[in-house]
Amino acid sequence: MKRxxxxxxEETLNVTVNDAGQVVTxxxxxxxxxxxxxxxxxxxxxxxLAINYADHAAELSFNAPExxxxxxxxxxxxxxxxxxTYQPDNIDYMxxxxxxxxxxxxxxxxxxxxxxxxxxxxxxxxxxxxxxxYLENYYRPNLRVKSRDTCTPIGPYxxxxxxxxxxHNLMIRTYINGELKQEGxxxxxxxxxxxxxxxxxxxxxxxxxxxxxxxxPEGLAHVYPGDEVIVEVExxxxxxxxxxxxxxxxxxxxx
Amino acid sequence: xxxxxxKKHGKVASLQVETAGEVPLxxxxxxxxxxxxxxxxxxxxxxxxxLEKQFNQKPHVxxxxxxxxxxxxxxxxxxxxxxxxxxxxxGAVFAGPSLGIVMGKKACRVTQENAHDYIQGYTIxxxxxxxxxxxxxxxxxxxxxxTFCPIGPWVIDASDVDNAQDLKISTxxxxxxxxxxxxxxxxxxxxxxxxxxxxxxxxxxGDMIIAGTPLRTESLEIKAGDVVAVEIEKIGRLVNSxxxx
Numbered sequence: 001m002k003r004x005x006x007x008x009x010e011e012t013l014n015v016t017v018n019d020a021g022q023v024v025t026x027x028x029x030x031x032x033x034x035x036x037x038x039x040x041x042x043x044x045x046x047x048x049l050a051i052n053y054a055d056h057a058a059e060l061s062f063n064a065p066e067x068x069x070x071x072x073x074x075x076x077x078x079x080x081x082x083x084x085t086y087q088p089d090n091i092d093y094m095x096x097x098x099x100x101x102x103x104x105x106x107x108x109x110x111x112x113x114x115x116x117x118x119x120x121x122x123x124x125x126x127x128x129x130x131x132x133x134y135l136e137n138y139y140r141p142n143l144r145v146k147s148r149d150t151c152t153p154i155g156p157y158x159x160x161x162x163x164x165x166x167x168h169n170l171m172i173r174t175y176i177n178g179e180l181k182q183e184g185x186x187x188x189x190x191x192x193x194x195x196x197x198x199x200x201x202x203x204x205x206x207x208x209x210x211x212x213x214x215x216x217p218e219g220l221a222h223v224y225p226g227d228e229v230i231v232e233v234e235x236x237x238x239x240x241x242x243x244x245x246x247x248x249x250x251x252x253x254x255x
Numbered sequence: 256x257x258x259x260x261x262k263k264h265g266k267v268a269s270l271q272v273e274t275a276g277e278v279p280l281x282x283x284x285x286x287x288x289x290x291x292x293x294x295x296x297x298x299x300x301x302x303x304x305x306l307e308k309q310f311n312q313k314p315h316v317x318x319x320x321x322x323x324x325x326x327x328x329x330x331x332x333x334x335x336x337x338x339x340x341x342x343x344x345x346g347a348v349f350a351g352p353s354l355g356i357v358m359g360k361k362a363c364r365v366t367q368e369n370a371h372d373y374i375q376g377y378t379i380x381x382x383x384x385x386x387x388x389x390x391x392x393x394x395x396x397x398x399x400x401x402t403f404c405p406i407g408p409w410v411i412d413a414s415d416v417d418n419a420q421d422l423k424i425s426t427x428x429x430x431x432x433x434x435x436x437x438x439x440x441x442x443x444x445x446x447x448x449x450x451x452x453x454x455x456x457x458x459x460x461g462d463m464i465i466a467g468t469p470l471r472t473e474s475l476e477i478k479a480g481d482v483v484a485v486e487i488e489k490i491g492r493l494v495n496s497x498x499x500x
Contacts, residue, residue: 045330069392070393070395071392071393072395074291074293074326074456075291076291076457076458088455109401136320136321137314137315137391138296138315138323139296139323139324139393139394140391140392140393142321142323142324143293143324143325143326143455143456144321144324144455147456148456149363149456203395203399204328204330204331204401205330205401253363253364
């Protein structure tokens with residue numbers, strides 16, 4: 001089952017997505033693409049793993065960490081599928097990060113490694129944009145880099161955990177304007193899904209809807225206003241969005 | 256006006272009263288706010304000055320160019336009278352007395368000059384934390400443990416506080432005064448913080464900013480069995496007991 005959230009006539013609806021990729025309401029109506037707005041499919045705490053692929057660690061000239069390097073995102077940054085992400089003016093390096101996102105399915109506290117997968121409700125796809133110009137060595141990666149309005153597309157939907165038999169063997173790909181830019185596999189995760197669920201649940205209580213962005217492999221590149229960016233996780237989904245300029249964004253706020 | 260939240264017949268009720276005396280403090284309250292909570296770290300002059308040497312060394316290399324922010328996740332939020340549960344095997348745990356700035360209007364890219372128009376009022380926060388040996392990486396383990404962020408007892412309207420940038424903050428452990436500071440000790444002012452955060456994070460109604468916690472010396476260490484109270488002049492007193500996790 002694939003579950004999503006959409007905005008239709010100013011109302012938030014819980015919907016499903018059928019095998020043909022169409023959105024179906026609880027009443028069974030099939031909606032035309034373009035008649036509604038995709039929302040983030042989950043609400044909760046958003047954890048993100050930095051440097052969780054060995055190749056990406058090398059790319060950033062870091063040694064692989066000894067324990068998960070986790071940061072948090074605030075909810076303002078999340079947007080749904082097929083939305084716009086704005087690029088601030090006067091920056092040199094803004095890159096996408098395609099990530100498998102684990103969605104917690106039931107309350108988890110002090111969960112063992114053996115039981116951890118029982119607490120995974122499903123998976124979705126995240127694009128964890130970063131603006132490297134703003135990096136500072138305080139609580140790095142700092143919120144100005146990673147928690148910006150519109151900078152974390154997630155979705156389009158959550159696919160049930162039962163429909164993803166092996167989350168540790170999924171290809172991860174990013175396309176800019178149709179061109180393949182980033183490719184990796186979740187088999188190269190340094191800390192895998194059960195490890196992360198167990199690790200976090202030993203710090204704090206996880207609740208349904210909490211998200212764990214599991215990190216990104218190598219293959220980062222700068223994006224430009226006008227670019228269409230698709231991040232894809234095999235067997236989970238493909239998440240599209242478009243980069244716009246700050247001026248365009250400010251104009252859209254003015255309404 | 257005093258705004259507080261309680262659980263009544265299994266439902267959350269948001270209530271407001273004219274005087275503090277009308278708030279039923281004999282029962283535990285819910286956290287006074289229910290939005291996102293963002294903290295400003297290193298926003299205390301004494302703390303900042305004590306670290307100046309470290310700021311110029313690795314891994315920091317240079318002092319912060321912008322206010323340093325962190326997130327207190329919702330599992331940390333508790334109300335007045337609730338119990339702070341501390342781990343017994345992770346070293347010392349410290350209280351973190353701070354002013355809480357509560358948003359009253361959606362704030363997106365607001366200026367310092369206009370920042371006050373977006374503030375509903377103020378509350379008291381105890382931003383509990385394990386010891387931080389470094390400010391290099393996000394402090395999830397130190398700051399995001401369940402119950403590590405008492406908020407309350409209420410939100411007082413900004414119009415009832417003359418100058419939020421000059422309020423005495425007193426911390427008591429087991430009724431003994433153990434720490435005093437003042438909101439005039441902030442490195443970045445209230446207006447600057449609101450404007451800075453809103454320059455890239457849209458703040459929603461009910462979101463709260465933890466203005467800044469002091470240097471966590473031994474005097475702020477809390478242990479199982481303690482009762483910790485944070486009092487802010489003109490706002491009130493936030494009381495919580497401490498127990499082992």
